[in-house]
Amino acid sequence: MKKSKRERQEELKKTIEASPFTTDEDLAKHFDVSIQTIRLDRMELSIPELRERIKSVATQEWNETVKALPIEEVIGEVVDLELDMRAISIFDVKPEHVFSRNHIARGHHLFAQANSLAVAVINDDLALTAKSSIEFTRQVKLGERVVAKANVLGEDEKGRTIVKVQSLVGQEEVFSGTFEMYRSNL
Amino acid sequence: MKKSKRERQEELKKTIEASPFTTDEDLAKHFDVSIQTIRLDRMELSIPELRERIKSVATQEWNETVKALPIEEVIGEVVDLELDMRAISIFDVKPEHVFSRNHIARGHHLFAQANSLAVAVINDDLALTAKSSIEFTRQVKLGERVVAKANVLGEDEKGRTIVKVQSLVGQEEVFSGTFEMYRSNL
Structure with missing residues (x-):
């Protein structure tokens, strides 16, 4: 009903x-x-x-600037950012991002959105990914909008910053990843 | 001496x-x-x-054809392939693949090479990445040639194919990853 x-x-x-x-x-x-x-x-x-x-x-909450890379090198559009805390980006899946056969988004584009957001959230001039563990939880189709949310969890014993990224289409999780970020600490 | x-x-x-x-x-x-x-x-x-x-x-040993995706959708040039066994691709790092600031290759391009090779090695019409655990072991610079080697290790208890990819510049490992691949098993 x-x-x-x-x-x-x-x-x-x-x-x-x-x-x-x-x-x-x-x-x-x-x-x-x-x-x-x-x-x-x-x-x-x-x-x-x-x-x-x-x-x-974007205008209410996003008063900070990406430091670790020029904003145009972020894959997806950053719509929220609090350095060393959290960041959100949106990414629209277009024909060039999908397998031609089945119109399913290719994994490396979802990875690129999440990984570049993990770089962007770092409050440092240099941030590089050391390790990552990721999961593609459901297929993403052509035309869908992927919202990636990055949260900085803290530092590990090696001084690397741990960033958790969850990507959603609507309410559904499509991707999740944990990124161990090396940073210059200057 | x-x-x-x-x-x-x-x-x-x-x-x-x-x-x-x-x-x-x-x-x-x-x-x-x-x-x-x-x-x-x-x-x-x-x-x-x-x-x-x-x-x-390529001509001596590569008598097989990529099945899971059109060959031109593989990131990098496939130079060796034995389906469900192993595959090798080479990828030249060009200006569009690096961070503008420091000319270090962006992680998602190394990931894209390895991930699409893990798809290409599968002897099935449909192959999708379910999970992956990766490591960036040394920075790759503009102009370097990355050789990725994929080896199929077998299946896990869920029937997913485990593919190990190691990427090298010269003799040095720059990236390694384990990919859990979902396949259609048709």
Whole structure:
């Protein structure tokens, strides 16, 4: 049985609060309604569209600058950054990122997004990946938007910074990785 | 003390037999002589130049075709392949693969070479990476040639194929990784 409009709108609000980068497409699928319905719900609830939500996150909270590499060398678009703490980037899967046969995103692009975010979050002029342990938890398809979230967990006994990255499409985890980062400590 | 010419030439022969993709530059560094000396040594020993050595490996031993993806989607040039057994590819580090600041190769390119080789070695129409554990053991610089060697170790209890990839510049390991590959088993 479908949810009532009121129920749906309440849940929709919570969902967007928890995952501000969820697309209308994902929401439509999640609530089993049309994209148009989601748009109308958002308008009634005064929730701005995704682009605006991203911008607002970026300008409200993102007062820091990437240090370890020029921002344009980050794979994906950085939308949130607190150096040595956390970072978020979004990456849209385009035709050049997928296997031609089955339109599944190639692993190294998801890795590149996560790995470059792990570099970007480091508050140092030099950051290099020493080790990494990763998992591809579900296939990502052409056209999907991948949101990667990096969290700095701390340092290990060798002085390397441990960064955990989780990548999501909508609410679903598609990739997770732990990165051991070497840094110059200058 | 430098080695005598005879000693050097004997060692040179063994080195090239063990690592046929070693460049003259690497050999010159290894034996602490000029590149010209290495070239003369090779001529006296009738050892063809690298390009020819690669071609000869490719035509003599490589009678199989990549199945899991179109060959042009492999990152790097596949020079040896025995499906479900082993594969070798070479990848030249160009300006677009390095950090602009320090000319160190970006991790995701080394990962892409190794990961796509792990896909290419699978004798199946569908192969996807499930998990991977990797290590960047030394920095790779602009202009270096990375030789990746994939070996299929077997299957784990979930029926996933375990592929070990080691990447070298000259004799030195620069990257190693273990890839757990999901395959269609059709």
